[in-house]
Amino acid sequence: MLQEFYLILSAIIFTIGTVGVLTRSNAIVIFMSIELMLNAVNLSIITFASFSNDPVGQVFVFFVMAVAAAEAAIGLAIVIALYRLKKTMFIDNLKLLRN
Amino acid sequence: MEYCLFTILAILAIASAALTITLKDTVKSALALVFHFFMLAGIYLTLSAQFLAIMQIIVYAGAIMVLVLFVIMLLSTGDENEALLRKSKLKQAFAFTISLAMIILIASYITLEFGIKPIVTDFNTLNGSVNAVGGELYTNFLFPFEAIGILLLSAIIGAVMLSKKKI
Numbered sequence: 001m002l003q004e005f006y007l008i009l010s011a012i013i014f015t016i017g018t019v020g021v022l023t024r025s026n027a028i029v030i031f032m033s034i035e036l037m038l039n040a041v042n043l044s045i046i047t048f049a050s051f052s053n054d055p056v057g058q059v060f061v062f063f064v065m066a067v068a069a070a071e072a073a074i075g076l077a078i079v080i081a082l083y084r085l086k087k088t089m090f091i092d093n094l095k096l097l098r099n
Numbered sequence: 100m101e102y103c104l105f106t107i108l109a110i111l112a113i114a115s116a117a118l119t120i121t122l123k124d125t126v127k128s129a130l131a132l133v134f135h136f137f138m139l140a141g142i143y144l145t146l147s148a149q150f151l152a153i154m155q156i157i158v159y160a161g162a163i164m165v166l167v168l169f170v171i172m173l174l175s176t177g178d179e180n181e182a183l184l185r186k187s188k189l190k191q192a193f194a195f196t197i198s199l200a201m202i203i204l205i206a207s208y209i210t211l212e213f214g215i216k217p218i219v220t221d222f223n224t225l226n227g228s229v230n231a232v233g234g235e236l237y238t239n240f241l242f243p244f245e246a247i248g249i250l251l252l253s254a255i256i257g258a259v260m261l262s263k264k265k266i
Binding site: 002005006009012013016017019020023024026028029031032033035036039042043046047049050055056058059061062063065066067068069070071072073074076077078079080081083084089 | 146148173231250
């Protein structure tokens with residue numbers, strides 16, 4: 001019963017993150033929306049791990065957090081490099097790969 | 100008790116997630132995301148995943164969001180900086196209120212759950228405790244744990260290489 005509530009919450013947060021990625025044009029807000037989606041997935045993994053009484057799922061979430069930290073460092077470095085190149089953070093102005 | 104706490108945390112988490120993607124000011128959006136991470140840590144506590152709740156606060160609300168705020172401050176233009184200085188009193192009051200609310204929420208949860216009537220006497224037997232997760236991490240998952248170290252090292256090197264002006 002309660003497990004479904006956690007999964008519904010996870011789905012709602014994931015949807016909010018997806019909407020953020022698709023609608024916003026600021027690169028940092030898109031990055032934060034991706035963090036929202038990662039956290040929603042973490043929440044559903046922890047839900048299953050906790051309701052099946054297994055610490056292995058939580059170890060997996062630990063690895064996801066470590067990869068998210070690495071992704072944060074690289075993603076923000078890319079944002080800084082793009083800003084230095086094009087003087088903008090808005091992805092509508094970034095059309096380097098078009099044509 | 101658990102339903103009530105979950106409902107409050109879930110509503111606050113959804114509201115702050117919605118604020119994160121709707122607010123125009125990037126700094127406010129990042130602060131809403133920090134609030135969302137704290138709410139998620141509370142939800143992890145209701146799932147008896149204490150180790151991951153603490154990791155959530157340290158890694159996400161601490162390290163990653165400080166990095167994001169640092170980049171926002173680094174890349175913001177001049178007029179936005181003036182706006183920040185003008186509204187700094189309001190921002191300080193906002194940050195103080197949120198921190199106080201978080202401390203009260205976490206402390207009241209710990210008191211209600213473990214202080215008045217201890218449900219679990221031996222915390223090391225819980226499946227989300229540091230003991231259980233660490234035991235799995237350092238026995239069955241030792242190789243992935245070491246591989247994560249290499250991944251983080253290469254991420255550090257990659258971030259430095261990407262953000263350098265001239266290599």
